[in-house]
Each structure stands twice: as C-alpha cells, then as structure tokens.
Amino acid sequence: xxxxxxxxxxxxxxxxxxxxxxxxxxxxxxxxxxxxxxxxxxxxxxxxxxxxxxxxxxxxxxxxxxxxxxxxxxxxxxxxxxxxxxxxxxxxxxxxxxxxxxxxxxxxxxxxxxxxxxxxxxxxxxxxxxxxxxxxxxxxxxxxxxxxxxxxxxxxxxxxxxxxxxxxxxxxxxxxxxxxxxxxxxxxxxxxxxxxxxxxxxxxxxxxxxxxxxxxxxxxxxxxxxxxxxxxxxxxxxxxxxxxxxxxxxxxxxxxxxxxxxxxxxxxxxxxxxxxxxxxxxxxxxxxxxxxxxxxxxxxxxxxxxxxxxxxxxxxxxxxxxxxxxxxxxxxxxxxxxxxxxxxxxxxxxxxxxxxxxxxxxxxxxxxxxxxxxxxxxxxxxxxxxxxxxxxxxxxxxxxxxxxxxxxxxxxxxxxxxxxxxxxxxxxxxxxxxxxxxxxxxxxxxxxxxxxxxxxxxxxxxxxxxxxxxxxxxxxxxxxxxxxxxxxxxxxxxxxxxxxxxxxxxxxxxxxxxxxxxxxxxxxxxxxxxxxxxxxxxxxxxxxxxxxxxxxxxxxxxxxxxxxxxxxxxxxxxxxxxxxxxxxxxxxxxxxxxxxxxxxxxxxxxxxxxxxxxxxxxxxxxxxxxxxxxxxxxxxxxxxxxxxxxxxxxxxxxxxxxxxxxxxxxxxxxxxxxxxxxxxxxxxxxxxxxxxxxxxxxxxxxxxxxxxxxxxxxxxxxxxxxxxxxxxxxxxx
Amino acid sequence: xxxxxxxxxxxxxxxxxxxxxxxxxxxxxxxxxxxxxxxxxxxxxxxxxxxxxxxxxxxxxxxxxxxxxxxxxxxxxxxxxxxxxxxxxxxxxxxxxxxxxxxxxxxxxxxxxxxxxxxxxxxxxxxxxxxxxxxxxxxxxxxxxxxxxxxxxxxxxxxxxxxxxxxxxxxxxxxxxxxxxxxxxxxxxxxxxxxxxxxxx
Numbered sequence: 001x002x003x004x005x006x007x008x009x010x011x012x013x014x015x016x017x018x019x020x021x022x023x024x025x026x027x028x029x030x031x032x033x034x035x036x037x038x039x040x041x042x043x044x045x046x047x048x049x050x051x052x053x054x055x056x057x058x059x060x061x062x063x064x065x066x067x068x069x070x071x072x073x074x075x076x077x078x079x080x081x082x083x084x085x086x087x088x089x090x091x092x093x094x095x096x097x098x099x100x101x102x103x104x105x106x107x108x109x110x111x112x113x114x115x116x117x118x119x120x121x122x123x124x125x126x127x128x129x130x131x132x133x134x135x136x137x138x139x140x141x142x143x144x145x146x147x148x149x150x151x152x153x154x155x156x157x158x159x160x161x162x163x164x165x166x167x168x169x170x171x172x173x174x175x176x177x178x179x180x181x182x183x184x185x186x187x188x189x190x191x192x193x194x195x196x197x198x199x200x201x202x203x204x205x206x207x208x209x210x211x212x213x214x215x216x217x218x219x220x221x222x223x224x225x226x227x228x229x230x231x232x233x234x235x236x237x238x239x240x241x242x243x244x245x246x247x248x249x250x251x252x253x254x255x256x257x258x259x260x261x262x263x264x265x266x267x268x269x270x271x272x273x274x275x276x277x278x279x280x281x282x283x284x285x286x287x288x289x290x291x292x293x294x295x296x297x298x299x300x301x302x303x304x305x306x307x308x309x310x311x312x313x314x315x316x317x318x319x320x321x322x323x324x325x326x327x328x329x330x331x332x333x334x335x336x337x338x339x340x341x342x343x344x345x346x347x348x349x350x351x352x353x354x355x356x357x358x359x360x361x362x363x364x365x366x367x368x369x370x371x372x373x374x375x376x377x378x379x380x381x382x383x384x385x386x387x388x389x390x391x392x393x394x395x396x397x398x399x400x401x402x403x404x405x406x407x408x409x410x411x412x413x414x415x416x417x418x419x420x421x422x423x424x425x426x427x428x429x430x431x432x433x434x435x436x437x438x439x440x441x442x443x444x445x446x447x448x449x450x451x452x453x454x455x456x457x458x459x460x461x462x463x464x465x466x467x468x469x470x471x472x473x474x475x476x477x478x479x480x481x482x483x484x485x486x487x488x489x490x491x492x493x494x495x496x497x498x499x500x501x502x503x504x505x506x507x508x509x510x511x512x513x514x515x516x517x518x519x520x521x522x523x524x525x526x527x528x529x530x531x532x533x534x535x536x537x538x539x540x541x542x543x544x545x546x547x548x549x550x551x552x553x554x555x556x557x558x559x560x561x562x563x564x565x566x567x568x569x570x571x572x573x574x575x576x577x578x579x580x581x582x583x584x585x586x587x588x589x590x591x592x593x594x595x596x597x598x599x600x601x602x603x604x605x606x607x608x609x610x611x612x613x614x615x616x617x618x619x620x621x622x623x624x625x626x627x628x629x630x631x632x633x634x635x636x637x638x639x640x641x642x643x644x645x646x647x648x649x650x651x652x653x654x655x656x657x658x659x660x661x662x663x664x665x666x667x668x669x670x671x672x673x674x675x676x677x678x679x680x681x682x683x684x685x686x687x688x689x690x691x692x693x694x695x696x697x698x699x700x701x702x703x704x705x706x707x708x709x710x711x712x713x714x715x716x717x718x719x720x721x722x723x724x725x726x727x728x729x730x731x732x733x
Numbered sequence: 734x735x736x737x738x739x740x741x742x743x744x745x746x747x748x749x750x751x752x753x754x755x756x757x758x759x760x761x762x763x764x765x766x767x768x769x770x771x772x773x774x775x776x777x778x779x780x781x782x783x784x785x786x787x788x789x790x791x792x793x794x795x796x797x798x799x800x801x802x803x804x805x806x807x808x809x810x811x812x813x814x815x816x817x818x819x820x821x822x823x824x825x826x827x828x829x830x831x832x833x834x835x836x837x838x839x840x841x842x843x844x845x846x847x848x849x850x851x852x853x854x855x856x857x858x859x860x861x862x863x864x865x866x867x868x869x870x871x872x873x874x875x876x877x878x879x880x881x882x883x884x885x886x887x888x889x890x891x892x893x894x895x896x897x898x899x900x901x902x903x904x905x906x907x908x909x910x911x912x913x914x915x916x917x918x919x920x921x922x923x924x925x926x927x928x929x930x931x932x933x934x
Contacts, residue, residue: 278911
C-alpha cells in the first residue's frame with residue numbers, strides 16, 4: 001500500500017500542485033499586468049488564457065470526480081457515501097470563508113479604485129492645462145505678430161531674394177524654420193535651423209485650405225522627441241502682377257522651460273484622464289482576476305476535498321473490502337500499513353486478525369485431518385470387527401454404523417446415519433424389537449447391558465446377542481451408547497442340533513438298545529410261563545407282558561421320533577408349488593371317513609417357492625395331525641389349511657395357516673410351544689411342532705402360534721419369496 | 734514595426750486567433766451584455782494598388798476608419814490607438830494550399846494631444862509624425878498608405894500571385910484593463926475583411 005500511496009501522490013498530487021503553482025504564478029503576472037506594468041503587460045492575454053485553460057482543466061477534473069462519485073453511489077461501492085460526506089464537509093469548510101473573503105475583497109476593490117479619483121484633482125489638472133494653454137497663447141501671439149511682420153517684409157522683397165530674405169528673417173527672429181509656400185502647396189523657399197533637415201516641414205492640407213481664404217493660422221505642434229513648436233502660417237501678398245498669394249510658415253521653438261512644464265501638465269492630464277477612463281475596465285479587470293482566484297481556489301479546494309476524502313477513505317475502503325473477503329473465507333488478505341495513525345493501527349490489527357484466523361484455520365484443518373484420520377481408522381477397525389456396531393448420540397441419533405451391522409441385519413443401514421433410532425424401525429419394521437430393546441435400555445441405570453433379541457428379518461429368524469455400553473462424557477453418563485451385537489442364530493441352531501443329536505445318541509445307546517431285549521424277554525417269559533400257570537396267573541402275566549411289549553413299542557417310536565428330530569437335515573431346495581403339496585396332503589385326510597371336516601382356502605397368488613417338497617409334506621402332516629387330535633372331541637370339528645401372500649415392509653411372504661376349532665393353546669404353553677417336550681396332548685411326544693419349527697427354519701421361514709379370538713389353535717408358517725420386491729402399485733392396503 | 738519575412742503557413746496567426754477565441758469565450762461569460770450594445774466601429778479598405786519598379790514591389794492603398802463611440806471616448810481620454818495594415822503576396826496553387834511568399838506590416842499610432850487639442854499620427858516603425866487638428870484628417874492620414882515597399886525580390890513569372898490586405902485595430906496595444914473588454918466587445922472589433930486582388934505584371 002505504501003507503494004500505492006506513493007503512486008497516488010505521484011500521479012495525483014504532483015501534477016495538481018504543479019498546475020496550481022502555475023496558475024498562481026500566472027495570476028500574479030496577470031495581477032501585475034493589470035497595474036499596467038511593462039513587464040507583464042504584453043503577457044496579460046496569455047496569462048488570462050492560461051488561467052482560463054487551468055480553470056477549465058480543474059473544472060473538468062472536478063466534474064470527472066463528481067461523475068465518478070455518482071457512479072460509485074449508483075454501484076453502491078464501498079466508501080462512496082463516506083467520500084461524499086467528507087467532500088461535502090470539506091467543500092463547505094473551504095467555500096464559505098473563500099466566498100466571504102471574495103465578497104469583501106470585491107467591495108474593497110470597487111471602493112479603493114473609486115477613492116483614487118477626486119473632483120478637485122480633476123479640476124486642478126483642467127486648470128493647469130488651461131493655464132498652460134494661456135501661457136502658450138502669449139507666445140503664440142508673439143509668433144503670429146512676428147510672422148505677420150515677416151510676411152510684409154517678404155512681400156516687398158524681390159522673388160530672387162526671397163531665400164536670402166527668409167534666411168535673414170530666420171536668423172533675426174530666431175525662428176526654427178521659415179518656409180514660403182505657393183498657392184498650389186509647393187514650397188517655394190525655405191530656411192531651417194536644423195542643417196540635417198533637408199525637407200522643410202510640410203503644413204497639413206487642412207491648414208493650407210484655411211489659408212486659401214487669406215486667413216492666418218497659429219497653433220502648437222508637439223514633436224516626437226518631446227518639446228513644442230509654435231507654427232504660424234500667414235498669407236504673403238505678392239507684389240507681382242499676377243497677384244499670387246503665398247503663405248509664410250514660421251516654426252518657433254517654445255522655450256525649453258515652458259515646453260517642459262507644459263509637457264508635464266499635458267502628461268499628467270492625459271495620464272489622469274486615461275486613468276479615469278480606465279476606472280471601469282480596471283475594476284472589471286481586478287474583479288475578473290479576483291473571480292479567477294476565487295474560482296481557482298474553489299475548484300482547487302473541491303478537488304483537494306475529493307483527493308483528501310479519497311485518501312482518507314482509501315484505507316477504510318480497503319479494510320471494508322478485506323473484511324468482506326474475510327467474511328467470504330479468504331483469510332489471505334493483507335493490507336499494507338500506510339500510516340502510523342489510528343487507521344494504521346486498525347490496519348495492523350486487521351492484519352494480525354487475519355494472520356491469526358489463517359493460523360486457526362490451518363490448525364483447525366490439521367485437527368480435522370487428524371480427526372478424519374482417526375475416524376477412518378475407527379471405521380476400518382469397526383469394519384474389520386465381526387460384530388455389528390451401532391453408536392448412538394445423546395439424542396438417540398445414529399452416529400456410526402459398521403459394515404458388519406448392515407450385513408448382520410440384512411439391510412443397508414448407512415442411509416440411517418444421522419437419523420433418529422426410531423427411523424430405523426420405521427423404515428425396517430422387523431427391526432422394531434431391536435429398537436425397542438435399545439430404547440428401553442437407554443432409560444436404564446446400568447452402564448452396560450446384555451440381551452438377546454430375536455428378529456424376523458429378510459433372511460428369516462435372527463437371534464442377536466446385543467451388548468450395550470453407555471458412553472461417558474467427562475465422567476458422566478448421558479453421552480450416548482454403543483451397541484455391539486452378534487448374529488448368534490447359527491450358533492444357537494448348532495448348539496441345539498448338537499444337544500438334540502446328543503439326546504438322540506443317548507436314546508439310541510441307553511434306551512433304544514435295551515428295549516429289544518426287554519421286549520424279547522417279556523415275550524419269552526410269556527411264552528414259557530403262561531401255559532404252565534394257572535388261568536388267573538396266566539391272565540395276569542399275559543396283561544403284564546402285553547403291557548411291557550406295548551410300552552416298549554411306544555418307547556421305540558418315541559426314540560425314533562427323537563432320532564428323526566436330531567437327524568442332520570439334508571434339505572434339497574427346489575422350486576415347488578406349495579398349493580400342489582397342500583392339495584396332495586389334504587387328499588389323504590379327506591377320504592378316510594373321519595368326522596373332521598378338513599378344508600383348504602388357497603388364496604395366495606404367488607405359491608411358487610424354494611423348498612423341499614418332502615419336508616413340507618412332513619410339516620403339513622404334523623400340523624394337520626396336531627389339529628385333528630385337537631378337535632377329536634369337538635362337535636362339528638373343522639380343520640382349515642389356508643395360504644396367502646403377505647407383505648411386510650420390504651418382505652414378500654408366503655403364509656401357510658393351519659387352524660382348527662379346538663380348545664386352542666394354553667396360555668402357559670404358548671411361549672414354548674415349539675420347544676421339544678412341550679405338548680398339551682396326554683399322549684403327545686412333544687416333538688411334532690418342534691420338528692415343524694425345525695423344517696420351517698431349514699427353509700429360512702418362521703413360525704408362530706396363537707389362539708384365535710373365537711377359540712381354536714392357529715399355526716402360521718411364513719416362507720420368504722426371495723428376489724421378489726413389492727412395487728407401490730400392487731402393494732396391498 | 735515593419736517586418737518582412739517568409740511564411741509557409743499562417744500558423745502564428747492561427748495561434749493568435751485561437752488565443753483570442755479562448756479569451757473571448759471565457760470573458761464573454763463574465764462580461765455584462767450591455768457592453769455589446771454600443772455603436773460599432775468600422776475599418777474598410779477602399780482602394781489598393783500594387784506596382785513595381787527597379788526597387789521592387791510597392792503598395793498604394795487607402796483604408797477608411799470609423800471609430801466607435803467607445804474607441805473615440807478612449808482616444809479622447811488619452812488612450813492611444815494602434816492600427817495595423819498587413820499586406821501579403823501569396824503564391825496561389827490550384828491543388829494545394831496557398832503559400833504566403835512575402836508579408837509586410839505597417840503600424841500607425843493615433844493619439845490625442847490635449848494641450849494642443851490635436852491628434853498625433855505616428856508611424857511606429859519610422860517614428861515620423863503628423864499633427865492634425867481634426868480627427869477625420871488624422872484618421873485619413875492613418876489610412877493612407879503611400880508606396881509601402883513590399884519586397885525587392887523578383888517574383889516567378891510562371892506562377893500566379895495575389896496580394897492580400899487586411900487592416901485591423903491592435904487590441905494588444907491597448908492598456909491592459911481595456912484589453913479584455915476590447916476582445917469581447919464589438920465596439921472594438923475594427924477589422925477589415927481580406928482585400929485580395931491578383932498581382933498584375
């Protein structure tokens with residue numbers, strides 16, 4: 001900015017100062033010339049022209065400044081209003097005193113010039129001139145008388161002696177020149193005291209005209225080098241016969257003293273008269289000079305006002321623009337310190353501020369980069385975790401989700417980042433239990449918790465082991481929560497399979513193997529002993545051994561059922577039509593003459609699914625058998641097998657419902673109805689529904705049981721229809 | 734002051750005119766319009782004749798001067814008036830600008846002598862003086878040009894020449910205070926038109 005200031009001064013002030021000095025000098029010369037000074041008198045017009053040109057230049061400069069300011073106002077440029085105010089203030093401050101001085105100066109000039117003139121002086125000069133004339137008139141009369149006398153003498157002289165007579169008369173009377181002029185104006189003879197003057201002084205034609213009437217002339221002749229001559233012309237009557245009239249011209253020098261005095265009076269009179277005549281133009285010239293000074297001062301003051309205002313406003317404008325730049329995020333703006341005043345202090349402070357802001361921004365950027373790095377590292381760690389992680393903020397907003405969480409839940413949770421936890425359940429309905437558990441646990445006092453959550457999601461039943469830890473901020477709770485969860489569905493299944501496999505193995509080894517010897521032993525005992533016993537004893541033995549054999553047979557069936565349950569599933573999933581399988585199975589139950597009315601209501605429009613038809617048949621058999629057993633004692637017993645398509649959130653489900661009008665499930669059993677050994681029937685093994693559930697899980701579906709409002713049990717199996725999504729148009733209401 | 738010089742173009746004259754115009758423009762804004770209202774002066778070239786002999790080319794001419802009332806008032810109050818006659822021999826060109834070959838200026842001063850109640854006419858260059866009791870005679874004497882030597886050079890006989898005359902009142906010789914008024918007032922505008930005739934050889 002220092003360079004800029006120098007530039008501004010260099011290209012703005014110096015030419016202006018030069019112009020101003022030039023105009024002032026010109027004004028001085030012009031003022032001097034007005035005094036009629038010989039020095040500058042001839043330059044007056046040039047000075048006036050220079051001043052006029054200077055005024056025009058200054059005026060143009062001021063007008064250009066005004067136009068520029070008006071344009072800045074229209075463009076609402078920074079600093080325009082401040083410049084205007086300063087200019088107006090400066091102009092008022094400078095113009096008012098200048099105008100006052102101008103007014104009084106003008107008055108002084110007018111009165112001062114008027115005071116030079118006095119009527120008494122004027123009259124005195126007039127009198128002096130008259131006195132001079134009167135004094136000269138005496139001398140003129142003497143000359144005239146002399147001339148008349150000489151004319152008489154010449155008229156008596158012979159023509160040939162006229163030159164000599166003239167010479168003689170001139171010497172005698174002390175004349176400067178004597179000439180004899182003919183009627184036609186020719187000089188006939190002449191005698192002059194000036195030897196160098198060959199040509200005699202020719203009288204003006206008007207005088208000769210006057211003399212044609214034989215009148216005489218007497219007058220004063222001022223001469224170039226100063227001094228006065230008395231010129232007398234008188235007629236000379238010729239003595240010749242033709243009577244030609246000549247004219248004698250006599251020139252007499254007025255005495256030096258009188259001449260000097262008269263010349264002095266003449267000069268003073270002329271000068272005073274000229275001055276009096278010049279009074280009005282002089283006033284005008286002075287007023288003009290003063291007006292030019294005024295205009296020059298005013299325009300220079302206005303220009304100086306513009307210049308000063310601009311210089312004052314420049315740092316403020318720079319500051320304003322720089323502040324705007326800072327507001328827009330450009331911290332690189334630095335202003336040059338132009339002065340050591342308050343503005344300079346302000347500029348320095350601004351520079352300090354921007355420097356610190358830059359440092360802070362750099363620091364913040366570095367911190368941000370570090371945080372980003374840490375965040376990326378954390379995300380990498382989270383992504384590499386085998387557990388799902390969801391981090392919640394204090395306001396239940398999801399802050400972080402790792403990839404495993406999305407994979408575990410089977411939905412893309414990234415979209416839910418930054419949203420409230422409840423949104424998770426809104427968008428994915430099957431996550432409601434998960435959300436409920438977290439919401440409930442957030443209200444607990446425990447800092448850490450652990451809970452198993454079962455979800456029925458897109459890929460079937462999900463068992464999640466959730467572990468939550470409240471985040472602590474500055475040693476206090478309430479800073480949010482981290483929920484880590486693992487999909488333990490497969491683990492549980494494997495544990496259960498292993499457990500029931502062990503049961504089956506035990507049953508095979510510990511129970512099933514002794515059963516055949518027991519049965520055989522009982523039959524042998526009966527065969528050997530019954531014929532030898534008394535009829536009464538034989539009947540008891542027969543009943544006892546039959547009971548043993550029957551019970552052993554029942555135990556064998558039970559062990560086989562367990563074996564079947566524990567069997568490692570070998571499901572062959574193929575495309576099959578559920579309705580076809582249902583119809584096949586129901587046909588078996590319709591024609592057996594049973595009192596139970598078995599009906600089908602196959603409403604599903606999409607019944608093609610991926611499944612193992614054999615296992616589905618077994619599932620249906622088990623469910624229908626259960627239902628038939630449940631309605632065994634019921635009048636008008638009915639069993640209904642129904643299908644339909646269901647749509648839950650983004651799931652497309654095929655639901656199979658087997659219901660009856662029996663007593664329904666007991667409330668205490670309902671929760672564990674699908675567990676082994678849970679049965680409401682007196683003779684049930686408790687494995688029917690457990691196997692059904694196992695088959696359903698093998699197909700990736702899920703099962704539920706409920707008691708209908710009007711009584712009767714209802715078991716609903718839902719299979720996924722993978723790859724099917726629901727468009728808004730065919731989504732059921 | 735008499736000058737004899739060769740000019741290729743009337744540049745000085747143009748500059749002087751421009752300066753006069755600038756002064757006029759500024760002053761006309763400032764000066765009261767009443768100044769324009771007075772009776773105007775006049776200067777007309779009545780007759781002119783150029784002739785040559787062995788000494789070169791000479792000019793005889795007569796221009797009439799009628800003083801405006803303002804100029805007469807100034808004269809009678811002791812302000813001397815200077816009249817200037819500018820004579821030029823110009824070489825004419827058909828397809829080109831005319832070139833001033835020779836120029837001669839004659840300046841005469843007219844002044845009132847209060848003591849003798851006469852008018853003095855002085856040739857500024859030669860210093861010769863005439864005294865006239867009547868203003869008309871004095872003005873006649875001012876306007877009478879008798880055998881003004883234009884040039885002693887021989888003119889190209891194959892070229893065409895014209896003589897131009899212009900009589901004017903010299904405002905710059907007026908006292909400074911009057912000068913500005915003289916520039917802007919028509920009272921002081923005593924300038925003749927260019928009087929031109931072909932030079933006969």
